[in-house]
Amino acid sequence: xxxxxxxxxxxxxxxxxxxxxxxxxxxxxxxxxxxxxxxxxxxxxxxxxxxxxxxxxxxxxxxxxxxxxxxxxxxxxxxxxxxxxxxxxxxxxxxxxxxxxxxxxxxxxxxxxxxxxxxxxxxxxxxxxxxxxxxxxxxxxxxxxxxxxxxxxxxxxxxxxxxxxxxxxxxxxxxxxxxxxxxxxxxxxxxxxxxxxxxxxxxxxxxxxxxxxxxxxxxxxxxxxxxxxxxxxxxxxxxxxxxxxxxx
Amino acid sequence: xxxxxxxxxxxxxxxxxxxxxxxxxxxxxxxxxxxxxxxxxxxxxxxxxxxxxxxxxxxxxxxxxxxxxxxxxxxxxxxxxxxxxxxxxxxxxxxxxxxxxxxxxxxxxxxxxxxxxxxxxxxxxxxxxxxxxxxxxxxxxxxxxxxxxxxxxxxxxxxxxxxxxxxxxxxxxxxxxxxxxxxxxxxxxxxxxxxxxxxxxxxxxxxxxxxxxxxxxxxxxxxxxxxxxxxxxxxxxxxxxxxxxxxxxxxxxxxxxxxxxxxxxxxxxxxxxxxxxxxxxxxxxxxxxxxxxxxxxxxxxxxxxxxxxxxxxxxxxxxxxxxxxxxx
Numbered sequence: 001x002x003x004x005x006x007x008x009x010x011x012x013x014x015x016x017x018x019x020x021x022x023x024x025x026x027x028x029x030x031x032x033x034x035x036x037x038x039x040x041x042x043x044x045x046x047x048x049x050x051x052x053x054x055x056x057x058x059x060x061x062x063x064x065x066x067x068x069x070x071x072x073x074x075x076x077x078x079x080x081x082x083x084x085x086x087x088x089x090x091x092x093x094x095x096x097x098x099x100x101x102x103x104x105x106x107x108x109x110x111x112x113x114x115x116x117x118x119x120x121x122x123x124x125x126x127x128x129x130x131x132x133x134x135x136x137x138x139x140x141x142x143x144x145x146x147x148x149x150x151x152x153x154x155x156x157x158x159x160x161x162x163x164x165x166x167x168x169x170x171x172x173x174x175x176x177x178x179x180x181x182x183x184x185x186x187x188x189x190x191x192x193x194x195x196x197x198x199x200x201x202x203x204x205x206x207x208x209x210x211x212x213x214x215x216x217x218x219x220x221x222x223x224x225x226x227x228x229x230x231x232x233x234x235x236x237x238x239x240x241x242x243x244x245x246x247x248x
Numbered sequence: 249x250x251x252x253x254x255x256x257x258x259x260x261x262x263x264x265x266x267x268x269x270x271x272x273x274x275x276x277x278x279x280x281x282x283x284x285x286x287x288x289x290x291x292x293x294x295x296x297x298x299x300x301x302x303x304x305x306x307x308x309x310x311x312x313x314x315x316x317x318x319x320x321x322x323x324x325x326x327x328x329x330x331x332x333x334x335x336x337x338x339x340x341x342x343x344x345x346x347x348x349x350x351x352x353x354x355x356x357x358x359x360x361x362x363x364x365x366x367x368x369x370x371x372x373x374x375x376x377x378x379x380x381x382x383x384x385x386x387x388x389x390x391x392x393x394x395x396x397x398x399x400x401x402x403x404x405x406x407x408x409x410x411x412x413x414x415x416x417x418x419x420x421x422x423x424x425x426x427x428x429x430x431x432x433x434x435x436x437x438x439x440x441x442x443x444x445x446x447x448x449x450x451x452x453x454x455x456x457x458x459x460x461x462x463x464x465x466x467x468x469x470x471x472x473x474x475x476x477x478x479x480x481x482x483x484x485x486x487x488x489x490x491x492x493x494x495x496x497x498x499x500x501x502x503x504x505x506x507x508x509x510x511x512x513x514x515x516x517x518x519x520x521x522x523x524x525x526x527x528x529x530x531x532x533x534x535x536x537x538x539x540x541x542x543x544x545x546x547x548x549x550x551x552x553x554x555x556x557x558x559x560x561x562x563x564x565x566x567x568x569x570x571x572x573x574x575x576x
Binding site: 002003005006009010013014017018080083084085086087088089090091092093094 | 322
């Protein structure tokens with residue numbers, strides 16, 4: 001536990017120190033929320049879904065913020081490798097599993113806090129959370145997205161040698177995961193041939209789960225959401241730990 | 249004195265490349281021991297194996313009496329290591345870097361804080377302990393890394409090219425720290441270097457390593473003495489002529505290199521005029537003539553026929569392979 005805590009602590013220290021990075025990564029989803037939300041609010045009619053597009057968009061933007069931060073935190077180990085710091089951790093008498101779990105908890109916490117940074121302003125611009133338990137449901141989904149995608153990032157980073165492949169991964173893996181997740185639009189409005197893709201996208205269940213918690217409406221049963229999100233977490237942690245074991 | 253380190257037939261292959269070729273030697277407790285050789289000679293690979301970062305292809309080694317294959321965590325707990333490339337988190341302060349290390353080695357908070365305080369004092373960084381590492385100079389970073397490597401009270405400290413890329417003045421400063429550490433704390437220090445002067449100044453014993461093999465191992469003094477007295481370097485358009493003319497009983501050894509003949513003579517200063525007279529008698533032209541005390545560079549030249557610097561130029565390819573293997 002103390003090793004996991006040490007690595008978590010390092011992540012937290014880096015997080016609080018990087019004010020410009022925090023602001024930078026909060027502004028993107030926040031701007032999207034404001035521009036798309038207010039800009040399309042009166043244009044978009046969502047079939048079968050009551051409420052404004054702005055409110056619909058909020059869970060998606062929080063999920064986006066959590067996911068991108070989480071993947072970035074997982075891939076942090078690649079930067080640590082490049083800047084040599086990873087060696088310091090790898091040569092210590094600690095197991096790879098402890099290092100991996102430490103980075104996962106640190107990354108997930110960072111991602112969660114970034115999500116909060118979107119959620120709080122969102123409450124100010126018109127989000128009416130139906131009830132307090134719903135709010136906590138949303139927080140649980142933020143944690144699940146954070147853990148799952150940090151571990152996913154670690155798994156990716158364990159298979160990469162340097163940062164050159166990262167841009168490619170961003171464009172061909174991370175962005176489609178975000179785009180297909182229903183963060184921006186109701187998944188039911190997609191053409192039938194894309195629908196299966198959204199249903200194999202793990203983020204879909206995170207977004208829908210959060211949407212259930214924050215707005216009381218979702219297109220996927222919240223229990224299915226929590227089962228799939230939880231399963232995704234377990235799977236990525238196991239795969240991430242397995243791949244990280246072999247990192248040099 | 250007991251052995252701090254015992255290496256037997258240690259070998260490491262990287263595909264076709266034999267990076268470390270069947271080396272065996274002991275390092276005594278409290279020694280400052282140098283692994284000296286050109287880039288790509290196998291120094292870092294050897295160190296990585298001893299630090300259990302890399303598994304040997306064959307052979308064995310014990311570190312502080314602990315087998316590197318059977319109990320890698322035991323070895324890791326008993327050693328400190330400073331890597332060739334920086335391994336600090338620049339976004340953290342000096343203190344936070346130290347604290348992280350202490351936690352990784354499971355040192356209780358009270359002991360940890362006390363040791364960190366002592367060590368930062370030792371490397372004279374206590375005034376800067378709350379500053380981010382990214383504001384530190386190269387020398388300060390190295391000192392911090394050495395201090396960090398000592399938090400868990402290792403009995404052996406590995407230093408991989410500790411002064412690479414530092415200014416000469418900083419280098420001198422660091423040598424003093426390292427020498428003090430060995431003397432005052434009784435820590436065995438094993439360093440790799442391709443700086444001859446560093447090995448000469450700092451090390452009690454030196455192993456010269458070339459192409460993965462140990463080609464000599466002794467005190468710097470004995471290694472230099474083995475060359476036989478002073479070195480007289482004669483440059484001339486007619487090198488065979490020089491060598492042939494100087495077949496005198498007081499010439500201990502004669503070596504011909506690219507553009508010079510090096511002869512070993514005791515008390516060389518007394519023979520300069522004689523040498524000039526002899527060469528004139530044989531009508532051998534002299535471009536220049538100089539006398540020097542032998543250095544480890546001369547030892548390396550004598551053993552391999554190359555200077556370390558020449559070897560460095562040749563070894564770009566080796567280095568590339570090496571870097572690829574170790575993932576730098």
